[in-house]
Amino acid sequence: MNPRPHLPRRDAFRIAGLSAAGLALAACGVQGQKAAPPKADAVQDFWSKQTKHGKVVFANWPEYMPEDQAPLKKFQEATGISYEYKEVIQENAEFFGKAEPVLRAGQSLGYDIVVMTNGIHLQNMIQLGYAVPLDHSKLPNFAANAGQKYKERAYDPGNKYTIPYTSGVTGIAYNTEHVKEDITSIQSLFDSKYKGRVGMMADAQEIANFGMFALGIDPEKSTEADWRKAGDKLKEQRDAGLVRKYYDQSYIDAVSKGDVWLTMAWSGDVFQRQLAGEPVKFVVPEEGGTIWTDNMLIPKGAANPLDALMLMDYLYQPAVAAELDEFIQYVTPVPAVQDLLKEKAKTAEGEDKKALEDMVNSPLMFPTEADYAKLRGYTPLDNKQQQIFNPIFQSVTQA
């Protein structure tokens, strides 16, 4: 028996290499960033050091600004602050997924204002300390003109980090060439006569709400057991062959072309298509619809925070908000807009007059208290709950 010879050199190298690899593996941790809420004087201190730079970069969603960018141009004239407007946000998840590593590394996104929907990703953004706390002494228009509802946000109490840009409703859109009845109930989405012609949204929070509405559950107060029931209901709907596809923004093309006949939809999209003469109609089902809010915030590391704050406040001047809302046709956080558009309708003529009157009377642009009573927000989720909630609904949409 030979005693085992000393370790051959090649093996030694190999082992060294492996342990180096092991060390490298262990060294690449991803640091947590959970931020403690900022102290009030630190916020004051931050803002007292900021000066106007004469420049602001605004990152927003497509079709959220008139093509001539008139509100921004007027802002530039009024304040001397030049702007860059970028339509770079298409989806909260994707935007957050791309922004997160940059912000984690302590770098700047290159945007001074970004717009995100209330929901998981905005929540993460705030929890991780990626949103700059706002100085409300510099937001006089917001204080004077924002509707009371828009000052009491469950996801951001006291508007510490965000102020609303606009709100909208998730309801049902249907193609009137194919659907011959008036859709009023969410049960139509589960009706076997529309087999293969139903569109649902892929977003977990959106589809969860509709599953819960169908079961008579209030998503804002729902529990894990409710989510599972809703998940099962949605799975049944899928397995019965009712759903054609789980859509992102592309649902609107599908329903206006007639690939799906009825689908979950966002109110403003449908209005814009109606104006273009396409045969689509929007309803908030009697069981309930979802109201969501897109919010402006200043990301950490923004180069021009004071200019950003000035622009955010400027958009709360009623005249500016009215001009904006006339184009985007969602729910404005400035209630005075309704009267301004009414005034404008009086002096307008022909088609413009008709369009303006339709807007003023639309419950989807200016919901009444009764309308608001039917609308619910997304299910509020903490970090642990997300890890239960997401898989339940993703196993429906990504089978």
Next chain:
Amino acid sequence: MRRLTPYLLALPSWMWLAIFLVVPMVAMASVSLQTGNAIDGFAMTFSFSNYSDALGRYSTQLLRSLLYGGMATAAMLVIGYPVAYWIAFKGGRRKSMYLFLILLPFFVSFVLRTISWNFLLSDNGILFGTLKGWGLLPDDFHVLATAFAVVGGLTYNFLPFMILPIYVALERVDPRVVEAAQDLYATRAAAFRRVVLPLSLPGVFAGVLMTFVPATADPINAAILGGTANTMIGNIIQTEYLTNLNYPTASALSFTLMAVLLVGIFVYARALGTENVLEAAAR
């Protein structure tokens, strides 16, 4: 010094590989073994169960991706080989124009091309709308949101990567060897089967490699053309990474996919003969 020159010249490409391939791979391997969440951070726990959990949850989508990738590759081979053959042997002076025509759609972005398929295949679109108007198809006939649309999209999107390597291999076949075969009383079919086809196999190998791998991993076609049961592993990885910020699961799935593809390629290389692989790789 002169002895070192080739190494120095190769240095940039080694650095490139090291920085953009090796380092991210090590980081990804590391993340795939960690546990935690994006808010509190991830810590290394060497939790190999990330792999079994991910596989347990997503084996359907992984197998489906391999199936779709395989079907698309087979379709590309069936469509692409005759095209490459025709251009190589019958293309004459216009060869480069034909090749250019094949590449032409690829001046448009991948996503846009796929969306235009969505438009083309729409239930009441220019194609099916017309056929339904003539009563040739039942009203509820549809191709969008089916597996067929996804595999079709993949086939279309990666086809040139199949045609070009096969073309290159066939282009090199000396017509005189075919003549020689015929002089030796080989029929045209036999000459093709025993002479041309074997000579073109390295091109086929390269073509399959260049199409099967990206087709299997692709998330775009399933997202745009698929329906409720056509989710591929690429879509899952994207969701885990961007929506759930579950970096460990996303990394574990990526590694699993990579491992499965590598094993598949080596098995395939063995089946075709290792020399062909080296030859193909050398091109």
